[in-house]
Amino acid sequence: MKKILILLLISLAVAYAVPDPRGLILNLENGELCMNSVQCKSKCCHRTSGLSLARCADKAPENSECSATTLYGVYYKCPCERGLTCEVDKSIVGSITNTNFGICHDIGRSKE
Template structure:
């Protein structure tokens, strides 16, 4: 009997439960749900808090460019914007 991954919209406790690999909640007391990874020009977060994101990481090929300071990590405001770094360097 294998483990099945949760689909987008289903309640989760950790990102590893989600087929998208992103379990996200809006507030610390909010219910976390699986959701898709962030698309280009969307808010993102490179960090999780115990496996749950406030903003999902970027889709493959995109980079989360934003506040990477230690203060941003402590206050959980280290959100960025998903950018196609390869395209922007051309």
């Protein structure tokens, strides 16, 4: 157990010693390959199909297609920008297959 802990600490030290660690694992720019939305600056890891590679992308603007936030962290349609809500009819099958799509709306504007 001590050996594993020491190896982990050495790995972290090497990662922090890199002059510009941006882009190794976190803070990825749009267009860079990702495995989860947490890695992206935009917080959206997007893929076009089940066989395509996922890349960081901008979040969905108002009146465009969106996905509700999922546990997977990879989306076929990015979640909405801050301040917008993805109005979607959620289903169990859609949650499993990541196909609960909707439209981004500004809830504040619809009350006016």
